[in-house]
Amino acid sequence: MARYADPGVLEWVESGGGPLIAVPETVLPFWAGADTEELDTDYDRACEVAGHIGLLPVGDSAALVLGDEPASTSYLPEHHTLVRWSAADSEDELLAAVPAALAEAEWGDEVRWTVPGPVVLFDSARQGGDTPHVEHLRIPLDPGPYAVRAAWATPRPETWVGLVQLRRLAG
Template sequence: MSLMWLETEGSPFVVVPRDALPYWSGTEGDHYDRACEVTDLVDVLELPDGAEALILADEPLATAYLPEHQVLARWCYAESTEDAADIITTRLGTAEWEEGPVLRTAGELVMFDAAYFGTEVGILVDSATLDLGVGSYRVDSASIEPDDHTCFRLHRFVELS
């Protein structure tokens, strides 16, 4: 399986409910500033309509979504993209996960460069769709380093009952 890696222009990634895309104001409003102030690996910001946005902070790493595992994979370093999906999926079960924030969602989410307006998704900025069901998800994080030349940071969505 090959992964579609997205990159930003140096900004954090943001994950926003599709219905709330018009509320994300990119660099023109305070959303971008708030996203850039996040110091944890991931954090949740409230949007004006009560929706929540997930911020992937730290470094502006290339990121891919593995829908069958509900995992975001962030490329720290590796020699090639060829085996990335296999490396990640074989190590999901042994990763040491740290519990993260809780994200409430009403369904489909969209990941894109936080510098852009939500209304520019699919027009001026590439995006990835995360089709999670309605509910609350804890976003746990882990790093996997199978050798000295490979490292991925992972964020998984754990559905809460």
Template sequence: MSLSSSTATDAPRTSPVWVESMGGPLIVIPSSALAAWRGCTETGVLAGDATAADDYDRACAVEDLAGVITVGAHGAQALVLADEPATSCYLPGRRAFLRWLAADSETGLKAAAEAVLVDPATEWEECGTWLTDGPAVLMDSAEAGDDLGIEYPGGGMPAQAPVPLSAGRWRVRATHTRTDEGNRVGLVQLVPTES
């Protein structure tokens, strides 16, 4: 993928890795906290018969377009791409997650996303602040972090995509925008904040 902007000059020029969901939200977890993410368990509320929420339940509880929840007991945070289980990828040059809401082609969707990102009239929903210690992984919130490298019994691997980030505090903003009759773009963008 190639973005023509000054913010994309130091980003790798490769095609993005798209991640699909099994039906729930996607999540972005710092690589350092992956082992602490348990995903959907048989003891959770949605998939089990428990009354205590598991990690997947907590991700599903995010009602805005995006939100931040804790991971594990050491203060790590994960970014939930909520609202709907749209196939998504990370655009490192824009520090944005592109969500495939409606499009006839990947090329058309990327062009629509670029138009939304550069349009000063784009209406953004503020979704809080995310603190991360560096690189992260985009994945299905139903998966456990420890299971990402384990093949499914029927074949195939859990979907995941690297999110090359530097450590920092990021303001999270999101939008779902129809750019034309064929393209409806979802974006969750990370904006650096002052320390």
């Protein structure tokens, strides 16, 4: 997994240029990525998602697509937020700016995402079954519904960060 600081605090996931996707572990084998004979691949569907976030059906569940730009991404469980590294001189600088970014963020519309449990974040061009062998990040979410919202923030002049916040809903 990519690391931007040595030794680095977080594991970061990158893509080859397309969107990242968070797929529930239970349906990983159903995500075919770009490596199929189909004319409209799962990767193509992910690339068609407009905006910062969107949901795509996968098996009997849904995957969360992180659209807009293929920024390196990690998860901060204390903020229930995926952090997308757009610009910062170091990992420490980026992480120090997260509280201010969360406070100033202008959030977009929320989507409701129901997950059966943990999800795996990886490059949407990859097949879900390949995740043990490719760069990925397991996010230990509790089963149930989540409100998901996204924003980009500039908490410092040279620090730009994308945020995808997951808020657990009752029921």
